[in-house]
Amino acid sequence: MDTAQLKLFLDLARIKNFTRAARNNYLTQPAVSRRIQQLESELGVRLFERSRRRVLLSENGRIFLPYARDILSRLDEAREEMRESESKPIGRLKVAASPSIGLYVLPSYLKRFIRLYPKIDLHVEYDLPDRIYASIAAGDLDLGVVAYPVSKPEVASIPFVTDTIVLICAPTHPLARRSSVHLKDLLGHKFVLLPERLPTGKAIRQALRRLGVQLDTQMEYDNFELIKRTVEMGLGLSMVPRQVAELEVKNKKLRTLKIMDFTFERPLAIIFRKGRIISSSMHALLSILNPVEADKLKGAGGKAERPTNTVPRR
Numbered sequence: 294m295d296t297a298q299l300k301l302f303l304d305l306a307r308i309k310n311f312t313r314a315a316r317n318n319y320l321t322q323p324a325v326s327r328r329i330q331q332l333e334s335e336l337g338v339r340l341f342e343r344s345r346r347r348v349l350l351s352e353n354g355r356i357f358l359p360y361a362r363d364i365l366s367r368l369d370e371a372r373e374e375m376r377e378s379e380s381k382p383i384g385r386l387k388v389a390a391s392p393s394i395g396l397y398v399l400p401s402y403l404k405r406f407i408r409l410y411p412k413i414d415l416h417v418e419y420d421l422p423d424r425i426y427a428s429i430a431a432g433d434l435d436l437g438v439v440a441y442p443v444s445k446p447e448v449a450s451i452p453f454v455t456d457t458i459v460l461i462c463a464p465t466h467p468l469a470r471r472s473s474v475h476l477k478d479l480l481g482h483k484f485v486l487l488p489e490r491l492p493t494g495k496a497i498r499q500a501l502r503r504l505g506v507q508l509d510t511q512m513e514y515d516n517f518e519l520i521k522r523t524v525e526m527g528l529g530l531s532m533v534p535r536q537v538a539e540l541e542v543k544n545k546k547l548r549t550l551k552i553m554d555f556t557f558e559r560p561l562a563i564i565f566r567k568g569r570i571i572s573s574s575m576h577a578l579l580s581i582l583n584p585v586e587a588d589k590l591k592g593a594g595g596k597a598e599r600p601t602n603t604v605p606r607r
Contacts, residue, residue, distance in 0.1 A: 296368060298332045299361045301325060302340065306358060309347045382573035383412040389428060390438040392419040393493075393517050394561060397536045398454065399438060406581050413574045422492060429566050435575050438582075441492040442562035449567040451579075451586040456534035456559040458497065459549045461541075463527040466548075473551040476506050483511040483529040485520050493559055497532055500557055521547065534559055 305314045305325070315325045333340050340354035350358065374383075390399055395417065407415065420428070425437040430447040442450045460479075462469050468478070486508070487494030494513075501508060511529055514520050517537045524531050525546050541547040563582055565575070571590050579587035 294332060294335050296365060298328050299365055301328055302332060302361055303358075303365070305329065305341065305348060306350050306354065309349060311348060382410055382577045384572065384574045385414040385416065386436070386572075386574040386578060387416045387418075387434050388436045388438070388578070389418045389420050389425045389434050391422055391425070391440060393534065393537060394438050394440065395419045397517075397534070397539075398456070398561065402581050406578055409581075410574070410577050413577065415578075426564070429564055432566055432569070435565065435572070436578060437564040438561060439492075439564060440559050440561050441496060442560070442564060447567055448564050450562040450564045451583055451590075453561040453563050453582055456536065456561060458532050458557040458559055459535045459538065460530060460532055460552055461521070461524055461538050461547045461549055462530050463525055464545060464548055465527050466530070468530070468550060469548045471550060473553050475554050476501075476504065476552060479506070479508065479530065479552075482509065484508045485512045485514065485523045485529040485531045486510050487517075487520070488513045488515055491515060493534075496559065497557065501555075504555065532557070 301314065301318055301320075304317055305311065308314050308317070311322050311325050315322045318325070320328075329341065336353075336357065338353040338357075339351050340357060342349045342351050396419070399417075403415070403417065406413075422439045425434065425439055426443075426445055426448055428434040429437050430445065438453060440456075460474065468474060468482070486497065489495045489498055498508075512523060514523070517533055520531050520533065521538065521541055523529060525541065535549070538547050538549060542549055563579065563586075565571075571579070576587055576591060579590065
């Protein structure tokens with residue numbers, strides 16, 4: 294059974310004449326008869342009562358008529374949905390990000406995405422980088438956003454944005470009166486940092502060690518909110534991505550200082566499973582996060598074959 298047979302059945306039921314039905318479908322009369330017979334054979338019933346003057350639906354034909362109409366109607370609806378999904382993507386999209394990225398970097402991008410693609414069911418969660426990589430490799434997530442992308446056999450990545458790491462202190466801290474400092478000025482001051490087991494915490498320490506600087510780390514927290522609150526209370530200095538402290542700096546709860554002899558940036562990347570087909574909903578978000586790379590993926594047939602881009606830890 295195919296759609297051409299169903300359309301022919303409906304036309305013949307409406308016109309009640311083989312010759313005219315053949316003309317309307319650009320077929321010969323024998324071809325129409327043959328296709329109707331094939332349909333009847335597949336269903337195991339006669340659909341028409343034939344006479345010399347006209348063709349009428351049999352009892353079974355009348356029973357089958359609404360089903361044939363419904364099948365063709367649903368197919369038309371499906372085609373329309375497919376056309377709409379191409380122009381305005383639909384579906385479900387699962388994304389995970391490291392907490393600091395999800396809280397401070399992604400919101401403006403996601404706000405735009407939700408406004409442009411209201412029919413996409415977006416699910417966002419925050420998790421640790423190792424678990425995001427594992428979920429991407431297992432196919433449990435569509436996209437992940439992490440800092441310091443690392444090479445994984447089953448994971449591909451594209452660049453996202455770069456965070457600038459800044460020094461923060463409380464307005465009451467002795468250094469707060471200054472607009473800039475040098476690394477030597479930080480010696481003897483207490484610091485509150487991310488633990489070294491997290492990529493950003495590790496990268497900051499490695500960069501400072503290469504310069505021969507060892508900070509006096511008094512406290513470690515695995516999220517920036519606790520770090521900021523501790524610094525606000527005057528219990529130490531910290532180094533955080535600029536966007537993390539924007540609100541507190543605006544509200545004068547924290548101050549940022551430029552370190553004249555130390556510039557440090559944190560690369561962020563979008564990761565996805567290597568070899569998977571990039572769905573329309575994935576491409577929609579990628580086109581907002583990194584339009585250039587999204588177009589490259591689309592031009593490559595929508596398949597993620599690109600190896601993970603690793604960025605040297607500074």
